[in-house]
Structures are given as C-alpha cells and as structure tokens.
Amino acid sequence: MNGAQSLIRTLVDSGVEVCFSNPGTSEMHFVAALDSVDASGGREMRGVLCLFEGVVTGAADGYARIAGKPAATLLHLGPGLGNGLANLHNARRAHTPIVNIVGDHATYHKKYDAPLESDIPALTGWLQGWTRESDSAADVGADAAAAVAASMDPPGRVATLVLPADISWGDGGTVVGPIPPRKPHAVSPAAVTSIAEVLRSGEQVALLIGGPACGEAGLRAASRIASATGAKPFLETFPARLTRGAGLPNFERLGYLAEQASYQLAGTKHLVLVGAKTPVSFFAYPGKPSDLAPEGAQVHTLAELDHDIVGALEALADEIAPDVEPVLHEAARPTLPNGPLTPQNWVDVIGALLPENAIISDEANTSGLLLPTATAGAPRHDVLTLTGGAIGQGLPVATGAAIAAPDRPVIALQADGSALYTISALWTQARENLNVTTVVLNNRAYAILRMELQRVGAEPNGPKANELLDLARPDIDFVKIAEGMGVPATKATTAEELAEQFQAAIREPGPHLIDAAIPSLL
Amino acid sequence: MNGAQSLIRTLVDSGVEVCFSNPGTSEMHFVAALDSVDASGGREMRGVLCLFEGVVTGAADGYARIAGKPAATLLHLGPGLGNGLANLHNARRAHTPIVNIVGDHATYHKKYDAPLESDIPALTGWLQGWTRESDSAADVGADAAAAVAASMDPPGRVATLVLPADISWGDGGTVVGPIPPRKPHAVSPAAVTSIAEVLRSGEQVALLIGGPACGEAGLRAASRIASATGAKPFLETFPARLTRGAGLPNFERLGYLAEQASYQLAGTKHLVLVGAKTPVSFFAYPGKPSDLAPEGAQVHTLAELDHDIVGALEALADEIAPDVEPVLHEAARPTLPNGPLTPQNWVDVIGALLPENAIISDEANTSGLLLPTATAGAPRHDVLTLTGGAIGQGLPVATGAAIAAPDRPVIALQADGSALYTISALWTQARENLNVTTVVLNNRAYAILRMELQRVGAEPNGPKANELLDLARPDIDFVKIAEGMGVPATKATTAEELAEQFQAAIREPGPHLIDAAIPSLL
CATH class of the missing domain: 3.40.50.970 (Thiamin diphosphate (ThDP)-binding fold, Pyr/PP domains)
Incomplete structure (x- = not known):
C-alpha cells in the first residue's frame, strides 16, 4: 500500500468521507488511490471536483458547518493553497474543522527550485491552525488520523497535511484507526456562579453569544436567562452556524457597523461573553473606537471558545432560571409583496x-x-x-x-x-x-x-x-x-x-x- | 496632503500610471485619492477595476511584460493578497516588476484581531521579493519611490508596499521624486572569453537562453554564435516574453516534458546558461532525474539573471562571430485547414x-x-x-x-x-x-x-x-x-x-x- 492509499483509507476510517479537490500532477497518486478504498464497509471517499481552489476550501467549510465533521481538501502545491487561502481564513474564523491536504513536490525535487516550487510553510503559518508534513509513507496514516483529531479539537480548526509526491507514491503505508478528538473543557461551577451573581446585580447585563451556543440548546438557555434576569442577549455578528426561525428564540445579531453595535450595547454595565470574543469594529475609522465594549462596562467570560459553551449556558440557566421557559418566536411570515424589487421587499x-x-x-x-x-x-x-x-x-x-x-x-x-x-x-x-x-x-x-x-x-x-x-x-x-x-x-x-x-x-x-x-x- | 495622495503622486512621478485594483474599506483613501492627482503634466493614475485579485495581479504582470515598467496593484488586506498570490508567483518567476500595494488595518486596530486581520508578513515573505510597510504618512512617498526602484532592480521583482489605513489617511504626505533603478551588472570580458573558448572546443555545446535574451537583440546574437560555432541554441521552457516570427531567429524552447528536454540536450558536453537557470524537471517522477542537464555535461554561465545578459551575448557574438549574420525565419504561413477542429489543425x-x-x-x-x-x-x-x-x-x-x-x-x-x-x-x-x-x-x-x-x-x-x-x-x-x-x-x-x-x-x-x-x- 502506498502513502496515498493509506491516507485515504485512514481518512475514511476516521469518518472523513468527502474530498473537495482540485488536483495537479503532484497529487496524481492521491487521485489514483480514490478508487482503491475498500468500500465493503459501505464507506468510501467521495471525490468532488471543484474548478478553483477557493471553491474547494469554501465547500469544505460549508460541509463541516452542517455535517459537524470535517471534509478533506486536495490542493496543488503553494499556488493552489494560495488560491484557497481566503476561504480557509473564513473557516479559521468559523472554527470549522477541515483536513486540508496540500500536495508538494517530491522531497528530493524541492532543491531544484522547479517553477511551481514555493515556501509552503509560509502559507500554512498564515492559517494559524495545525500543520504537519509527512516524512515517510509509513507515517502518512498516523499523520492523517492526527490531522482529523486536530481539526476537531475544540473549538475546531484547519488542519493542514502537506504530502510530498514521493511520500504519496512511496510504499509502506499503514492504515491507522481514528483518534477520538478531545472534548471541550468543562466550565467550573464557580465560574457559572460568578456570572449568576453578575446577573443578579440589578445592573444592565448584555450576553454576547457565539460559536456552538448559536444552536438550539444554547439559544434556549440564553432565552431562559434573559427572561429571568432582564439581561439582553445578542448574537455575535457573524456566526458560523445560527439556528433560527419559528419555535426558536430570536436574538439580534450585533451590528456590522460600529454605530449599530454601540447603539445596541448602550447602557450595558456588564458584558458577558458566551463563546464569543469581545466586540470590535470590523474596520478602523478616523476618530472612532476599535473596541466596542461600552465605556465603563465590565467584561466577563462565561465560556472560552474551547470550553463546553452550551453546557455552561445551560448550567447558568438552571441556576438562575430553573423554572423559566424560553421565549420562542411564533410562526409568522411576511405577506408576499408586489411591484419592482427593492432592498426592502x-x-x-x-x-x-x-x-x-x-x-x-x-x-x-x-x-x-x-x-x-x-x-x-x-x-x-x-x-x-x-x-x-x-x-x-x-x-x-x-x-x-x-x-x-x-x-x-x-x-x-x-x-x-x-x-x-x-x-x-x-x-x-x-x-x-x-x-x-x-x-x-x-x-x-x-x-x-x-x-x-x-x-x-x-x-x-x-x-x-x-x-x-x-x-x-x-x-x-x-x-x-x-x-x-x-x-x-x-x-x-x-x-x-x-x-x-x-x-x-x-x-x-x-x-x-x-x-x-x-x-x-x- | 494625506499618505494616499502622496503615494499616488509619487507613483505617477516615477512612471507608474496604471493601478489594477480590487479595493476594500481599508483602501478607500487610496481610491479617493485617485481623483486628486494633478494631471496638469498630462500624467495621471489610471485605475482599472478587476473583479478578483488574481485578475489584478495577473494583469499587472502582463502590463509590465509589455510596457517594460511596473503597474501598481491595489489589494485588500491579507485575504485579498492571498487571492492574488498565484499570479504574483508567476510574476516572480517572470521577474516582472510590480508595485504591489496591500492595504492593511489601521496600525492601532490590528491588536483587536478584527475578522479580516491576518499575518500579512507571512504572505509577503512567500513572494520572496521586496517588502516594506509604511510607518507614517510622511514616509509613504519615499517608500513608494523605493518600491518602484526595487521592482525594477535587475532582474525585476514584485515589490510589496503594505499601507495601513491610518497611514493612508494621515496628514503629512510628501511627494518624492523617482529613484533611478540600478543597472544590470556588466559581464566581464574575461567571462565572455572563457565561454568563447568553450565554443571553440569542438565539443557539442548547447546555449540555454532566457530572460531579456528572448528579445530580438539577444536572439540575433545567439543565432550568430550558433551559425559560427555549431552550438545549439534553446530557449528556456517558459519565457516571460519571447519575440518571434518572420524576420527573427527561431529557436526551439526546451520541452516541458523531461523526456523532450533530455532528447533535445542529448550529446551536449557543455551547457551554457545565458540568463536562464539550469534545466530541471517541472515535476518529479518515480525513478526519473530532476536535473535535466545531460549526464557528464559541464554547465557554464555566461550571464546571471541580474547581469547585462543581452550585452554579454552580443559581446560573445562579436568575439566569436564578428562577420556572421543571424539566420532569420522567412515569412511563411500554414495554409488554412478544413474540417473539424483537431489539436493539429x-x-x-x-x-x-x-x-x-x-x-x-x-x-x-x-x-x-x-x-x-x-x-x-x-x-x-x-x-x-x-x-x-x-x-x-x-x-x-x-x-x-x-x-x-x-x-x-x-x-x-x-x-x-x-x-x-x-x-x-x-x-x-x-x-x-x-x-x-x-x-x-x-x-x-x-x-x-x-x-x-x-x-x-x-x-x-x-x-x-x-x-x-x-x-x-x-x-x-x-x-x-x-x-x-x-x-x-x-x-x-x-x-x-x-x-x-x-x-x-x-x-x-x-x-x-x-x-x-x-x-x-x-
């Protein structure tokens, strides 16, 4: 079994079943190996061709936001990774798990500075995720399993595996079983209680909710807390995945424009972060603040991004709003408008x-x-x-x-x-x-x-x-x-x-x- | 005058008259400043909108290959630069002068890690060109003039100027006059003579011609040398700009496939590099060599990339083929074919x-x-x-x-x-x-x-x-x-x-x- 075959088999065993691809010559053994995975267990790798790497990486992001597990990418050398960077940046901000596979020249070929040679580590460094380059065909399986686990490590990240062509075609590949991803850290009962005290202070509190707390369980808990205490819940400006509609709590997102966000947060004495970062202006503007936390407000953190955010929010709701039900939005649709299209209709x-x-x-x-x-x-x-x-x-x-x-x-x-x-x-x-x-x-x-x-x-x-x-x-x-x-x-x-x-x-x-x-x- | 205005005026004064652009918020002062350049001297900056950064950077490459001087780009932050990297890579390999302007967040805004914040130096490092970030509005003019000169410094390169938004909008901008670019190093007469001796050796010589020697003067000189000595001239596989057709010498390009190149160079005892690098395989293939210089052949260098390549070639021709005329391809066109399109017709x-x-x-x-x-x-x-x-x-x-x-x-x-x-x-x-x-x-x-x-x-x-x-x-x-x-x-x-x-x-x-x-x- 060559390195590429062990890679694909290991990925499939780890639950990675889709590979968004735009391959080149250095990835041909990976491409050939797609047909070699034993589908007897009913699982195989689905190769999805995209005609540009920005589509590859964006599709991997969208896949994982919905599937809750990573897809793989397949990118061709430094320029291919370059074309995929912008949507990997969005994935980084979304904390999306992606197994980002970048083919490279054969290890012995790099010193010749062939036309497509470039400094791949510079680009993987830009991603600020997890990166490993496979050193031998025998290591590829273990590297792949580690990449899947790293991508899922809370809060989720882009895990890049650089695969030189000779490692891909080299013999000695070994399939490695899945590595269970780490669980999110639990938030201590004391931390929950300290936020409960803030909420009981009688002063104006805003909750800023992000990450997995933008799912149903988190939203329900936040709504209970808001109902019981009068705290104002806001969602982070750009959630990776927000569940909403009839039968769910409906909160405003913090505005994209700094002016909007400042208006929403006006009067807040305590800003409680729940899987979200403290709000900042999207861009700087002459004479306007970058930090959008209201002046004089205390900022508290219920749960960091790598913590069990939903669990902490539910524990807080149970402590401060034990018998309170969430407020759910009723089913209600606008009537169908008439006339020329407008931004409003x-x-x-x-x-x-x-x-x-x-x-x-x-x-x-x-x-x-x-x-x-x-x-x-x-x-x-x-x-x-x-x-x-x-x-x-x-x-x-x-x-x-x-x-x-x-x-x-x-x-x-x-x-x-x-x-x-x-x-x-x-x-x-x-x-x-x-x-x-x-x-x-x-x-x-x-x-x-x-x-x-x-x-x-x-x-x-x-x-x-x-x-x-x-x-x-x-x-x-x-x-x-x-x-x-x-x-x-x-x-x-x-x-x-x-x-x-x-x-x-x-x-x-x-x-x-x-x-x-x-x-x-x- | 703000930093952006001094930038544009300095660029125009330095002969940079076109800016291929895909701007964002952090570049709005640059955009506004386009209308502020005094066109009284008849010179102004032409802004050309492209709908993707890969078009911006590729267009700047094509412009300079023909104009012989750089255009500017205008890119939005790290992700915009990321989208432009692949064609900047091609420009790097072409030694194309480009003044690559990348807007960044305001200096004081970067620490807030706003959504579009990223490690721009990682990306500029990947380009292996010249990079500077402007530290104050007062410096922008000097930085711009230096960037133009750096881009033109032989053999030519991508010169990236990172322009934080507050430097762009800050007051105190100063227009700086053009800095004459450095001239290419002269090749010593001794070096020319030593190659002439190789050519007189009676052994099989191949010339590998690249860079500016792919223009008319270089090709004519190479043809004279070939006629006088029997040396075989080849062009590098992917010239940035090759002048050809009726009335010009016609040389084969070295093949893209390693097999082709090996066939072309078979029997060569001396490979003379003239503004080209020693030939290498585009990709590695199992069991095949990366280095395509024929086994046992001596590799000589007439002119490095930052030398006066055409001057050296002409000096060599004058020494070894003083009265020899170049062989020029006659005007001859294929007859118009009929029938369904094929790769041949x-x-x-x-x-x-x-x-x-x-x-x-x-x-x-x-x-x-x-x-x-x-x-x-x-x-x-x-x-x-x-x-x-x-x-x-x-x-x-x-x-x-x-x-x-x-x-x-x-x-x-x-x-x-x-x-x-x-x-x-x-x-x-x-x-x-x-x-x-x-x-x-x-x-x-x-x-x-x-x-x-x-x-x-x-x-x-x-x-x-x-x-x-x-x-x-x-x-x-x-x-x-x-x-x-x-x-x-x-x-x-x-x-x-x-x-x-x-x-x-x-x-x-x-x-x-x-x-x-x-x-x-x-």
Missing part, C-alpha cells in the same frame, strides 16, 4: 417562501440588511454567515452544505460583486446535482464600498473613485454565466417574478440561479 | 491569420503543443508564457498587455480548465474595451492531468480518478459565460468557423471570445 419574498429545514448561505451583504427580520418567523432554518469577511464564500459554502445535507434545501443569498470571486461553484453544483437555489442580489455595485467611502471620511469622491465601485459597465448577466456552467437560471425584476421563480427553483431538484435586480441601498 | 488557423505585431498570451497547455511550429513564420509577435506554472494566468496577462499596448492585437490562447480560475478578466476587457481575442481550447478535460496520471506511474485509474480530470459533465459554455460578462462570443467546431470568427474578432475593436471545441490529445 426582496427579503419578504424569502421570508414568505423559505422552505422547511432550509440552510441559508448568507453573503447578501448590504442587500441583506433586512433579511433577519423577514425570516425570523419562517420555518426553522440554519444560517451560515461570512465569518472572516473574505468575500467569495457564499457559493462554495452553499455547495459544501448541500453535499453534507442532500435532503435539505440550500439557499445562497449572494451579493453580485462577491459572487464572481468563486462563481465556478455553480459548475460543481450542476455536476453533483445539488439542491441549491442561488439568488444573486444584483445591485450593479460594490455598494458596501460606496457606504464605506463615506464612512472613512475620505474627501468627496470624484469620477475615478466612483468608477472603482461600479459594476454596471458592462452589466453582469448572471443568467448567462449560470447557464454557461450548467445551472438553469432566470432573471427577476419584480417581487412577483422573484416569488414565482423561487418557488419553482425549490420545487425542482438540482441547482438554480435567480438574477434579482435590486437597486442599491446607497 | 487549430494552430494552423492561428498561424495563417495571426495579425501583424500581435501579443500572444499563451496558456493553451496541452492543446498548444504544435503552436510554435505553426506560428514560426507568422508576422513578428510576442509570446507571454506561463512562467510559474500556476494556472489562471492567461486571461489576466492578456488584459494587462492590452492596457500596455492599446494599438497591438492581443490573442489569448487559453485552456478551458485554467480559464475558469480568473474568468472575470473578461469583464475588465469589456469595461476597458480592450482589443483582446480569446480562443478557449475547450477539450472538456484537465487533459494535462490525464497525461500526468500515466506519467507518474500511478495504478491503472478507475472511475473516481477519471471523474476528477473530466470537465464534460456538464459542458462549460464559454460563449454564455463571456456574454454574461459583456464580451461578444461565438462557438467554433470546424477550422473554417474558427478562421472566420478569428478574422472577425481581430477586425472589430474590443474584446471577443471564441469557444473552440478541440478534442483532447489524450
């Missing part, structure tokens, strides 16, 4: 028609400002947000989520400018016949930058500046682009058209795209 | 119809194997090749080349798989109305990997392996994709159609795309 179409048990990949950016309100009472759904701010996540994450949950409808709400970063995700959706409905919010601009250009206090902008924020010359026709990649697509300019096309897309299996003409907010 | 269409003074951006990969023969007697043209092997270069490089030479026809010969990496270059071509004719060689496969899968000696490949090399399910319709980005496009399945469409595309101003159905060689 398109979200009502989604809210009115969101199918049961949907997954929303949300990269709607400025166009999505009103989405949370419109969907709060829609059927229960999960929202995957742009955790690291690196645009081009939405379509790949939707692709991976659909692989993880073939029975759930996936809705990608996608800003136009960001969509083009990783547009070939549509091709993978077509090839794999995934149930993804993409709505492109086509406002023909980098609208968020129009806003930011004003907010940073730059001088009144002239024609050259405006030109760099404009996507309307020429107009981008996402219908043609989608059809070019094998995804059926339609154009919507009215709320009625969007509603009709959205319903049809959900009804029919396989991917669809709707190019929705939405005027820019700005 | 499409190149004859290009050879028969290539317009005068064209620039070819060549990422045809396997489909382009026979291109050099078919175009050897076509009118004089420049070829820009895939220097670093990181795919997705072709369309961006064509875009930048067309900005640098608006009066020259640019022909992008583009493999299908690679095209999708940076497909949004088409939109920039449409916006800027560039005279680029793209021919997509659509063989519906990663054909090169089918070959490599066999060459690496992997086990007979099964269905899963084949699936990862196949682009035919669904077929990619490049006509629709191009039209979606505002580029008129047609589909060709016969040689006659390709000829007719190619002529029409050349005749009409602005960009065009031809989706050419070419069966895979393999």
Whole structure:
C-alpha cells in the first residue's frame, strides 16, 4: 500500500468521507488511490471536483458547518493553497474543522527550485491552525488520523497535511484507526456562579453569544436567562452556524457597523461573553473606537471558545432560571409583496417562501440588511454567515452544505460583486446535482464600498473613485454565466417574478440561479 | 496632503500610471485619492477595476511584460493578497516588476484581531521579493519611490508596499521624486572569453537562453554564435516574453516534458546558461532525474539573471562571430485547414491569420503543443508564457498587455480548465474595451492531468480518478459565460468557423471570445 492509499483509507476510517479537490500532477497518486478504498464497509471517499481552489476550501467549510465533521481538501502545491487561502481564513474564523491536504513536490525535487516550487510553510503559518508534513509513507496514516483529531479539537480548526509526491507514491503505508478528538473543557461551577451573581446585580447585563451556543440548546438557555434576569442577549455578528426561525428564540445579531453595535450595547454595565470574543469594529475609522465594549462596562467570560459553551449556558440557566421557559418566536411570515424589487421587499419574498429545514448561505451583504427580520418567523432554518469577511464564500459554502445535507434545501443569498470571486461553484453544483437555489442580489455595485467611502471620511469622491465601485459597465448577466456552467437560471425584476421563480427553483431538484435586480441601498 | 495622495503622486512621478485594483474599506483613501492627482503634466493614475485579485495581479504582470515598467496593484488586506498570490508567483518567476500595494488595518486596530486581520508578513515573505510597510504618512512617498526602484532592480521583482489605513489617511504626505533603478551588472570580458573558448572546443555545446535574451537583440546574437560555432541554441521552457516570427531567429524552447528536454540536450558536453537557470524537471517522477542537464555535461554561465545578459551575448557574438549574420525565419504561413477542429489543425488557423505585431498570451497547455511550429513564420509577435506554472494566468496577462499596448492585437490562447480560475478578466476587457481575442481550447478535460496520471506511474485509474480530470459533465459554455460578462462570443467546431470568427474578432475593436471545441490529445 502506498502513502496515498493509506491516507485515504485512514481518512475514511476516521469518518472523513468527502474530498473537495482540485488536483495537479503532484497529487496524481492521491487521485489514483480514490478508487482503491475498500468500500465493503459501505464507506468510501467521495471525490468532488471543484474548478478553483477557493471553491474547494469554501465547500469544505460549508460541509463541516452542517455535517459537524470535517471534509478533506486536495490542493496543488503553494499556488493552489494560495488560491484557497481566503476561504480557509473564513473557516479559521468559523472554527470549522477541515483536513486540508496540500500536495508538494517530491522531497528530493524541492532543491531544484522547479517553477511551481514555493515556501509552503509560509502559507500554512498564515492559517494559524495545525500543520504537519509527512516524512515517510509509513507515517502518512498516523499523520492523517492526527490531522482529523486536530481539526476537531475544540473549538475546531484547519488542519493542514502537506504530502510530498514521493511520500504519496512511496510504499509502506499503514492504515491507522481514528483518534477520538478531545472534548471541550468543562466550565467550573464557580465560574457559572460568578456570572449568576453578575446577573443578579440589578445592573444592565448584555450576553454576547457565539460559536456552538448559536444552536438550539444554547439559544434556549440564553432565552431562559434573559427572561429571568432582564439581561439582553445578542448574537455575535457573524456566526458560523445560527439556528433560527419559528419555535426558536430570536436574538439580534450585533451590528456590522460600529454605530449599530454601540447603539445596541448602550447602557450595558456588564458584558458577558458566551463563546464569543469581545466586540470590535470590523474596520478602523478616523476618530472612532476599535473596541466596542461600552465605556465603563465590565467584561466577563462565561465560556472560552474551547470550553463546553452550551453546557455552561445551560448550567447558568438552571441556576438562575430553573423554572423559566424560553421565549420562542411564533410562526409568522411576511405577506408576499408586489411591484419592482427593492432592498426592502426582496427579503419578504424569502421570508414568505423559505422552505422547511432550509440552510441559508448568507453573503447578501448590504442587500441583506433586512433579511433577519423577514425570516425570523419562517420555518426553522440554519444560517451560515461570512465569518472572516473574505468575500467569495457564499457559493462554495452553499455547495459544501448541500453535499453534507442532500435532503435539505440550500439557499445562497449572494451579493453580485462577491459572487464572481468563486462563481465556478455553480459548475460543481450542476455536476453533483445539488439542491441549491442561488439568488444573486444584483445591485450593479460594490455598494458596501460606496457606504464605506463615506464612512472613512475620505474627501468627496470624484469620477475615478466612483468608477472603482461600479459594476454596471458592462452589466453582469448572471443568467448567462449560470447557464454557461450548467445551472438553469432566470432573471427577476419584480417581487412577483422573484416569488414565482423561487418557488419553482425549490420545487425542482438540482441547482438554480435567480438574477434579482435590486437597486442599491446607497 | 494625506499618505494616499502622496503615494499616488509619487507613483505617477516615477512612471507608474496604471493601478489594477480590487479595493476594500481599508483602501478607500487610496481610491479617493485617485481623483486628486494633478494631471496638469498630462500624467495621471489610471485605475482599472478587476473583479478578483488574481485578475489584478495577473494583469499587472502582463502590463509590465509589455510596457517594460511596473503597474501598481491595489489589494485588500491579507485575504485579498492571498487571492492574488498565484499570479504574483508567476510574476516572480517572470521577474516582472510590480508595485504591489496591500492595504492593511489601521496600525492601532490590528491588536483587536478584527475578522479580516491576518499575518500579512507571512504572505509577503512567500513572494520572496521586496517588502516594506509604511510607518507614517510622511514616509509613504519615499517608500513608494523605493518600491518602484526595487521592482525594477535587475532582474525585476514584485515589490510589496503594505499601507495601513491610518497611514493612508494621515496628514503629512510628501511627494518624492523617482529613484533611478540600478543597472544590470556588466559581464566581464574575461567571462565572455572563457565561454568563447568553450565554443571553440569542438565539443557539442548547447546555449540555454532566457530572460531579456528572448528579445530580438539577444536572439540575433545567439543565432550568430550558433551559425559560427555549431552550438545549439534553446530557449528556456517558459519565457516571460519571447519575440518571434518572420524576420527573427527561431529557436526551439526546451520541452516541458523531461523526456523532450533530455532528447533535445542529448550529446551536449557543455551547457551554457545565458540568463536562464539550469534545466530541471517541472515535476518529479518515480525513478526519473530532476536535473535535466545531460549526464557528464559541464554547465557554464555566461550571464546571471541580474547581469547585462543581452550585452554579454552580443559581446560573445562579436568575439566569436564578428562577420556572421543571424539566420532569420522567412515569412511563411500554414495554409488554412478544413474540417473539424483537431489539436493539429487549430494552430494552423492561428498561424495563417495571426495579425501583424500581435501579443500572444499563451496558456493553451496541452492543446498548444504544435503552436510554435505553426506560428514560426507568422508576422513578428510576442509570446507571454506561463512562467510559474500556476494556472489562471492567461486571461489576466492578456488584459494587462492590452492596457500596455492599446494599438497591438492581443490573442489569448487559453485552456478551458485554467480559464475558469480568473474568468472575470473578461469583464475588465469589456469595461476597458480592450482589443483582446480569446480562443478557449475547450477539450472538456484537465487533459494535462490525464497525461500526468500515466506519467507518474500511478495504478491503472478507475472511475473516481477519471471523474476528477473530466470537465464534460456538464459542458462549460464559454460563449454564455463571456456574454454574461459583456464580451461578444461565438462557438467554433470546424477550422473554417474558427478562421472566420478569428478574422472577425481581430477586425472589430474590443474584446471577443471564441469557444473552440478541440478534442483532447489524450
């Protein structure tokens, strides 16, 4: 058995059953080995071809956010890893487990500085995750099992395994059994009690909830605490996975704009962090603070990111709100709007028609400002947000989520400018016949930058500046682009058209795209 | 004057007049400053919007290969730089001067670890070029002038200037005059004479010619030497810019496949490097050598990369072949072929119809194997090749080349798989109305990997392996994709159609795309 074969067999034994791939020559033995895994146990490695590494890494992120376990990637040398970095950055911020496999030149070949040679450790260092390079074919199985465990080690991370070509084709590979991932640290009863005292102080408390506490159990516990104490719960601005809708507690997310967040937190004397970091401004602005914790407020931490966050929140609820029930949002949908699409009405179409048990990949950016309100009472759904701010996540994450949950409808709400970063995700959706409905919010601009250009206090902008924020010359026709990649697509300019096309897309299996003409907010 | 304004004015004064941009919030002061440059001297900064950073960096590469001076880029933080890395890698291998501007968070904001914060120095380190971060607005002008000079320092490099947002918006910016770039080192007469002795030895000599020696003067000198001595001249496998066609010497490029290169160099006793590195295999293959210098051959260096390579070659020619004229290829074109397109006949269409003074951006990969023969007697043209092997270069490089030479026809010969990496270059071509004719060689496969899968000696490949090399399910319709980005496009399945469409595309101003159905060689 060669190194590549032992790698794939070990991954499958460890529960890694999908590999999003964009291979090159140095990964050919891995590719060949895909057919060698004994599927007798019913488990095998599914190779999913993506046409760009940014799609590979974003899909692995989306997969794991839904599956709760890692997928593997397969990337070609330093440049391939480079192309995948932006979505690995988003995965890092999401604490998503990913087994990130990077092929390298044969060990003895590196010194010749062949054209594709580069400093791979510089790039893996940038990821601030776990990295190992396999030294021999005999080690690959153990390295792979360690990578899976490392990726799942709380709170989750990108675990990169660098696999030189000669290690991949070398003999002596050994399959290694799964290593159970470490469990999250328990939060001590004393820590829970000390937060309970804060909540009993009578002073204004805000809870900032993040990570796994954005799932049902965490939200229910937080709601009980809020009801019993009057504390205000907020969700972190960009949760990796947020469960919401009818029958679940509904909390505001902390605003993306520093002004919003400051308004939400005004008057807070105690800010309690529950699997979230202390709030900071997304960008710096001249003369404005970076730290968004209200001045004079005390910041307390109930649970760090690698702790049992949900367990701590439930223990706190049991202590301070033992007989209190959570407040659950009622089922309620907007009425279907009429007339030309606007930033205000398109979200009502989604809210009115969101199918049961949907997954929303949300990269709607400025166009999505009103989405949370419109969907709060829609059927229960999960929202995957742009955790690291690196645009081009939405379509790949939707692709991976659909692989993880073939029975759930996936809705990608996608800003136009960001969509083009990783547009070939549509091709993978077509090839794999995934149930993804993409709505492109086509406002023909980098609208968020129009806003930011004003907010940073730059001088009144002239024609050259405006030109760099404009996507309307020429107009981008996402219908043609989608059809070019094998995804059926339609154009919507009215709320009625969007509603009709959205319903049809959900009804029919396989991917669809709707190019929705939405005027820019700005 | 703020830092951003001093940056742009200094760049323009130093001759940097184009900035390929994909900005974000941290670059908004740079964007605003584009309108502030005093154009009274007739010089101003042209901002060219690209919809993905890989297009930005590839376009800057193509621009400089033709203009002979750098363009600037504008990239957003670590993830934006990450997206641009692969084409910066190609630029590094091409020794292309680029002033690579990366916006960063405000200096005081970095410690808050906002979502887009990352370790930018890790990425700039990977580039192995020149890097500086501006420490104050007052320094930005001097840093910019130094960056331009560093980028041009022989043999040329990516010079990265990291610009924190508060340095950009801070007051006190000062415009700094141009710093003359260092000249290449002269090659000593003794070194020239020692190579002349090798050439007179009577033993078989091969010249490996690279870098600036792939221009007319270098090629003429090499041809004289070859005629006088019987030495065999070869061009490096992937020249940054190769001038060729009727009226110029025509040399073979050293083969991409190690087998080819070994065949070409067989019997060589002395290998003389002229601005090229000693030949190495692009990838390692089990049981095959990495070093392609023939066994027992002595390797000599006439000129290192940072030397006056063309001057040394001319001095050598004057010493050893004083009265010898170069052998120039006669004007000769293939006849226009008929029938369905094949890997053999499409190149004859290009050879028969290539317009005068064209620039070819060549990422045809396997489909382009026979291109050099078919175009050897076509009118004089420049070829820009895939220097670093990181795919997705072709369309961006064509875009930048067309900005640098608006009066020259640019022909992008583009493999299908690679095209999708940076497909949004088409939109920039449409916006800027560039005279680029793209021919997509659509063989519906990663054909090169089918070959490599066999060459690496992997086990007979099964269905899963084949699936990862196949682009035919669904077929990619490049006509629709191009039209979606505002580029008129047609589909060709016969040689006659390709000829007719190619002529029409050349005749009409602005960009065009031809989706050419070419069966895979393999």
